[in-house]
Amino acid sequence: MRKLVLLFVVLLNASVFAQNEEYSIVVKDIETLLPIENATVVILKTKQILTSNKEGKVTFVLSGASNVEVSETNYESLTTRWASLKENGFVVYLNNKNNKLDEIVLSKQSPQKVLQKIVSNSAHKLASSYRLKVYVREFFMLDNKYSYYNDGLVNFQFDGKAATTLLVEQNRSYGLLETDVSSDLRGYDLNNIMGNYTDLKYFDPLLDPKAKKEYDFIIKGHAKNSDYYVMTIVPLDKAKEAIDNFEVIYDPEKKLIVEFSIDVRPQNLDKLEEKTAENSKNMTKSFIKVDYRLDGEDYYLLSSNEEIAYNLVKKEGIKKIHVRNSFTTTNFNRQNFTYKESDVFKEKSLFNKKNKIMTNYWDISGFVATDEEKAIIASLDFKL
Numbered sequence: 161m162r163k164l165v166l167l168f169v170v171l172l173n174a175s176v177f178a179q180n181e182e183y184s185i186v187v188k189d190i191e192t193l194l195p196i197e198n199a200t201v202v203i204l205k206t207k208q209i210l211t212s213n214k215e216g217k218v219t220f221v222l223s224g225a226s227n228v229e230v231s232e233t234n235y236e237s238l239t240t241r242w243a244s245l246k247e248n249g250f251v252v253y254l255n256n257k258n259n260k261l262d263e264i265v266l267s268k269q270s271p272q273k274v275l276q277k278i279v280s281n282s283a284h285k286l287a288s289s290y291r292l293k294v295y296v297r298e299f300f301m302l303d304n305k306y307s308y309y310n311d312g313l314v315n316f317q318f319d320g321k322a323a324t325t326l327l328v329e330q331n332r333s334y335g336l337l338e339t340d341v342s343s344d345l346r347g348y349d350l351n352n353i354m355g356n357y358t359d360l361k362y363f364d365p366l367l368d369p370k371a372k373k374e375y376d377f378i379i380k381g382h383a384k385n386s387d388y389y390v391m392t393i394v395p396l397d398k399a400k401e402a403i404d405n406f407e408v409i410y411d412p413e414k415k416l417i418v419e420f421s422i423d424v425r426p427q428n429l430d431k432l433e434e435k436t437a438e439n440s441k442n443m444t445k446s447f448i449k450v451d452y453r454l455d456g457e458d459y460y461l462l463s464s465n466e467e468i469a470y471n472l473v474k475k476e477g478i479k480k481i482h483v484r485n486s487f488t489t490t491n492f493n494r495q496n497f498t499y500k501e502s503d504v505f506k507e508k509s510l511f512n513k514k515n516k517i518m519t520n521y522w523d524i525s526g527f528v529a530t531d532e533e534k535a536i537i538a539s540l541d542f543k544l
Contacts, residue, residue, distance in 0.1 A: 181221065182220070182524065183221075183222060184217060184218070185217070185218050185219075185230075185250050185251075185252055186250070186252070187201070187212045187217075187232075187251075187252050188253050189235075189253070190253035190254060190255050191256060195214065195217070197213065197216065198211055198232065199211070199230060199231065200229075200230070201218045201229070201230050202228070202229040203220060203222060204226050205222070205224065205226030205227075207491065207492070208490060209453070209462070209489055209526060210527070211462070211488050211527050213528050217528050218527075218528060219524055226242055227239055227240065232254060233382075233384070233418060235254035235255060235257060235384075236256075238252065238254055240252055256384065257384045257385050263380060271377035271378065271379050271393075272367070272372060274391070275363065275377070275393075278408070278410050278416065279363045279417070281416060282410075282416050282417045282459075283358070283360045285416060286358040286359075286360075286459060286461075287318075287320060287359075288318065288320050289320040289496070290458070290493065290494050291318065292316045292461065292489050293313065293490050293493075294313070294314050294315075294316060294487050294488065294490065295311065295487075295490055295521070295526045295527055296311060296312050296485070296486070297311035297522075298311070298347050298484065298486075298509075299484040300335070300481075300482070301480075301483070302479065302480070303479065306335070307335050307336060308333070308335030308540065309334045309536065309537050309540050310331065310332065310333040310347060310510045311331065311522055312329070312510045313521050314329070314331075314350060314510075315327040315328075315329065315497060316354055317496060324351055324354055324355070325504055326350060326351065326504065326505040326506075327503055328510070328513055330517055331515060331516055331517075332515045333511060333515060344472060347508070347509030347510055348483075349509060350505075350510070351508075353485070353487070357450055357464055357487070358461065362448070365402070365404075366406065371402075373399075374396060374400070374401065375394065375395055375396060375399070375402055376393070376394050376395075377391065377393050378393075379391045382409060387413075388409050388410060389409075389410055389412045391406075391407070391408040391410065392406070392407050392408075393405070393406040393407075393408070394406075395428060402428075403424050403428035403432065404422050404423070404424055404428075404446075405422065405425055406420065406421070414454065416459060418451070418454075419449070419450065420449075421448060421450075422447070422448045423446065424443070424445070424446040429443060435473065436473060437473065438474065438475060439472070441472055441473075442470055442471045442473070443468070443469070443470045444470055444471060444480075445467060445469035445482070446468050447467045448467075449465045450464045451463045458492060458494075460489065461489055462489055463486065463527075465485075466484070466485050466486070467482075467483070467484045488525075488526040488527040
């Protein structure tokens, strides 16, 4: 009898381990064989969403089998059958669309009017009731050295209006902070960031009628995808206040934003007057890239990357601050989650929450750190 019980336990454990296996996929360009960054990989069985890193890699844990959908704006989408994914580290190759349709698009409406419509429609579509599970991470540099890092799995519940509810599933923080600059290295307000991505307030300066005197608006066909248009908005040489360059990729039929980026070119930074008062900030870099996903009637934030750098004026000298943060949506759901009021995360950033680690979520939750990033995190962990 003991042998039978022992055999049952062994078989049960083997079954449990077999049900949850880790898989890796690398996404590459079929012609250049180079990895494709920011490709979207959807595990169709669980609806888990993953985003490839600079190495083109995604990693996930799955019980059983599932076909996998792989897509990226510049490539033809591909659905891969599970039978071909049994080997760990499988490579998926995507075909470049190469439509070369980047001619200027003529329209009866001015580009600014077009922008007003797609921003309004996109914001309206994003303002519905749903929840996102998002992998959040932030890298901080102080005087050109990595000093702090945090990441976490955060549930954002949207109420269909302007408010969001946050629940933090897991999180971790590594690194050292100096007391005199700690307020600048304690992370961004998660609610504010998500609010910016859903209400699209970034575009407010462009929607003002006076923006025509500050910016040049041009619409072209997308060079690699005939379904999309690209609007570029750049400051005019005579612009007094405008410094941001915008690029908006959108679906002209559905009037929805697919992707947008905002960056400040060095020549525009030179327009800014240097501040000398204590605690003032002089920007040295600013970059934002945000992607959205349209899946049937569902439209939501897919991923974002922000990078900002500035010189902080202190009595003892200049402190160089450099921050990178990213959001990666790993799951979308129309159903509201249930929670107790005590579970709601009411602080601004993950810095204010104690470490809570139950799984290796950072490896299987939508975005895998590159080898370089893993080395940075490990070095900060070693300092503790």
